Amino acid sequence: MRTLSQKVWDDHLVRREDGQPDLLYVDLHLVHEVTSPQAFDGLRQNGRGVRRPDLTVATEDHNVPTENIDQPIADEISAKQVEVLRANAAEFGITHYPMGHANQGIVHVIGPEMGLTQPGMTIVCGDSHTSTHGAFGALAFGIGTSEVEHVLATQTLPQPPQETMAITVDGTLPEGSTAKDVVLAILAECDTGGGIGAIAEFRGSVIEALSMEGRMTVCNMSIEFGAKAGMIAPDDTTFAYLDGRAHAPTGADWEAALDYWRTLRTDDGATFDREVVLDGAAITPHITWGTNPGQVIRLADNVPTPDHFDDPVARDAAARALAYMGLTAGTPMREVAVDTVFIGSCTNSRIEDLRAAAAVAEGRRVADGMRTLVVPGSGQVKAQAEAEGLHKIFIDAGFDWREPGCSMCLAMNPDKLSEGERSASTSNRNFEGRQGRGGRTHLVSPAVAAATAIAGTFASPADLA
Amino acid sequence: MEPVHIVQGTAVPLDRSDVDTDQIIPSDWLKRVERTGFDKGLFSEWRDDPEFVMNRDEHLGASILIGGPNFGTGSSREHAVWAIQQYGFAAVVSSRFGPIFKNNCTKNGLVAVEVTPEIGDQLMAAVQADPTLELTIDVERRTLEAPAIGVDVSFELSDAVQHRFLNGLDDIGLTMQHDDAIGSFETTRPGFKPATA
Ligand code: SF4
Numbered sequence: 001m002r003t004l005s006q007k008v009w010d011d012h013l014v015r016r017e018d019g020q021p022d023l024l025y026v027d028l029h030l031v032h033e034v035t036s037p038q039a040f041d042g043l044r045q046n047g048r049g050v051r052r053p054d055l056t057v058a059t060e061d062h063n064v065p066t067e068n069i070d071q072p073i074a075d076e077i078s079a080k081q082v083e084v085l086r087a088n089a090a091e092f093g094i095t096h097y098p099m100g101h102a103n104q105g106i107v108h109v110i111g112p113e114m115g116l117t118q119p120g121m122t123i124v125c126g127d128s129h130t131s132t133h134g135a136f137g138a139l140a141f142g143i144g145t146s147e148v149e150h151v152l153a154t155q156t157l158p159q160p161p162q163e164t165m166a167i168t169v170d171g172t173l174p175e176g177s178t179a180k181d182v183v184l185a186i187l188a189e190c191d192t193g194g195g196i197g198a199i200a201e202f203r204g205s206v207i208e209a210l211s212m213e214g215r216m217t218v219c220n221m222s223i224e225f226g227a228k229a230g231m232i233a234p235d236d237t238t239f240a241y242l243d244g245r246a247h248a249p250t251g252a253d254w255e256a257a258l259d260y261w262r263t264l265r266t267d268d269g270a271t272f273d274r275e276v277v278l279d280g281a282a283i284t285p286h287i288t289w290g291t292n293p294g295q296v297i298r299l300a301d302n303v304p305t306p307d308h309f310d311d312p313v314a315r316d317a318a319a320r321a322l323a324y325m326g327l328t329a330g331t332p333m334r335e336v337a338v339d340t341v342f343i344g345s346c347t348n349s350r351i352e353d354l355r356a357a358a359a360v361a362e363g364r365r366v367a368d369g370m371r372t373l374v375v376p377g378s379g380q381v382k383a384q385a386e387a388e389g390l391h392k393i394f395i396d397a398g399f400d401w402r403e404p405g406c407s408m409c410l411a412m413n414p415d416k417l418s419e420g421e422r423s424a425s426t427s428n429r430n431f432e433g434r435q436g437r438g439g440r441t442h443l444v445s446p447a448v449a450a451a452t453a454i455a456g457t458f459a460s461p462a463d464l465a
Numbered sequence: 466m467e468p469v470h471i472v473q474g475t476a477v478p479l480d481r482s483d484v485d486t487d488q489i490i491p492s493d494w495l496k497r498v499e500r501t502g503f504d505k506g507l508f509s510e511w512r513d514d515p516e517f518v519m520n521r522d523e524h525l526g527a528s529i530l531i532g533g534p535n536f537g538t539g540s541s542r543e544h545a546v547w548a549i550q551q552y553g554f555a556a557v558v559s560s561r562f563g564p565i566f567k568n569n570c571t572k573n574g575l576v577a578v579e580v581t582p583e584i585g586d587q588l589m590a591a592v593q594a595d596p597t598l599e600l601t602i603d604v605e606r607r608t609l610e611a612p613a614i615g616v617d618v619s620f621e622l623s624d625a626v627q628h629r630f631l632n633g634l635d636d637i638g639l640t641m642q643h644d645d646a647i648g649s650f651e652t653t654r655p656g657f658k659p660a661t662a
Binding site for chain 2: 015019020021023027028034035037041046048053054055056057075077078080081084094115118121126128130142143144145146147149153156158160193196197226228247248249254257260291317320429432434
């Protein structure tokens with residue numbers, strides 16, 4: 001009896017030897033400009049090629065500006081990194097989607113939308129949020145640059161065994177709660193280390209009821225509690241999403257694939273090394289207050305006081321986080337004023353996220369002085385949103401509608417927070433300086449981000465008059 | 466990578482939990498396309514503060530970094546490991562590491578020594594009290610010793626990683642010896658799997 005992750009693992013086993021990590025085959029390698037230049041250099045230095053350019057795809061996302069993309073990138077070092085990727089892709093024969101291309105976008109958004117991400121695959125990328133692709137029942141995880149080079153050269157990775165972890169969210173979510181709130185609630189439970197050494201499988205009625213976009217949001221943040229990967233068993237929702245996508249199988253291949261995909265479930269009676277159970281009905285909108293994603297509370301709560309933490313390490317961390325965040329213990333989160341709202345990132349920049357935010361924005365106005373960025377995750381998301389008229393809703397409400405990229409998720413492109421600036425962000429990391437030096441990040445869902453932009457202080461859509 | 470047998474020297478006590486990779490090497494530094502030159506980027510935002518522990522004279526020349534729990538959480542950026550190494554550290558000690566960071570250490574010969582929270586606290590306090598305290602990390606014996614304070618503990622290091630550390634071996638070369646196995650696996654891959662081209 002095996003779990004989902006064990007099945008996918010076993011199906012990619014190239015070689016197993018006592019005392020050695022397993023050698024796993026990699027079905028899809030996603031490449032972006034930040035973590036790959038040194039890997040391609042390594043190949044050149046050692047006279048090695050790319051074993052399977054046909055299983056490799058590259059795009060540029062971290063450094064790209066989200067305005068005036070018909071102009072050259074102004075930051076010279078960013079421009080160089082992007083140029084180096086283009087040159088490497090050309091030299092090694094790798095399909096590459098440059099800035100402005102219809103398929104360009106955040107690497108974890110484009111894989112699924114092109115149908116390259118499919119159930120039962122092994123997927124890696126030099127990026128920790130590769131876990132996103134686990135939403136399809138793929139075993140997907142982030143790797144470092146040395147491993148990027150390893151995969152380029154051999155299409156395999158040595159991997160030590162992992163424990164299994166079940167995270168079950170039962171019941172039904174209350175009205176107004178989203179996938180982002182689910183994963184933030186999981187972080188409240190597991191903290192930043194609860195998943196270390198394990199592959200997590202998300203299960204239960206709340207997970208099953210999520211759309212593919214919602215499942216990607218949940219799996220995206222698996223790494224934030226330390227899990228190697230997060231997975232969700234593929235089902236009819238998954239198959240319906242894939243059907244007809246550019247790289248999805250067709251005809252007899254589709255039938256063969258479906259037969260295989262339907263076997264990708266944890267066997268009844270299989271056991272997990274760790275189990276966490278949450279009651280979906282208790283998950284109201286969540287928000288982070290500190291400087292790691294485990295420092296999270298309900299939007300309805302007050303800023304915690306460090307004395308609430310029994311563990312001295314957590315108490316020190318809380319005190320330091322409050323000082324950095326410029327927050328006073330006891331303040332209701334809903335009374336905290338916000339400077340900037342960022343809707344985007346590989347966590348929440350898909351069409352459904354934009355629809356959720358637009359539903360809140362429609363017919364309303366952004367608060368005076370509020371800076372806003374709405375950044376679609378890819379060229380395809382942008383095109384679809386514009387076809388649905390979402391951009392008009394945002395623009396009419398006073399939101400800034402941008403070109404695709406990682407944008408303000410991390411401070412590598414022109415979209416940054418300044419010292420002391422406070423943001424409501426739909427991204428995945430609230431680390432010190434993550435969105436710009438001295439910036440103060442609060443992680444929230446797209447609906448809460450949009451409501452906050454309107455209210456000027458943290459708010460859920462239900463709070464808006 | 467270079468072989469590593471023993472790391473011996475003094476340590477810097479970085480007394481914070483949850484030191485993430487964005488702190489270790491802020492994202493501006495990730496724009497470099499080279500593999501060197503990251504030493505100045507290490508903790509660059511904190512290092513602007515003259516009182517930051519790494520800036521203190523008594524810790525100059527230390528070869529071991531002692532961090533609080535959850536060291537190296539966050540992104541996959543291997544630049545974090547390069548920065549720590551290029552600054553001059555050969556080992557990092559913590560009671561818990563971010564898993565991708567820890568794995569990246571194994572690719573570069575940076576020794577990540579995971580100790581119990583008690584030993585972590587004890588080392589932190591001891592090095593804060595006496596910056597000249599000498600530590601010895603022995604990769605072959607998988608031990609961390611600080612004789613002056615009576616610490617002698619073993620740490621986990623898989624046989625495979627230890628073998629590569631001691632011999633300075635490149636993972637890719639090792640895997641390429643199994644080219645036949647990779648080739649025959651490829652013949653078994655189902656035809657419905659996607660290609661990117
Ligand atoms: S959106 Fe943010 S988390 Fe996602 S890949 Fe880009 S930088 Fe990384």
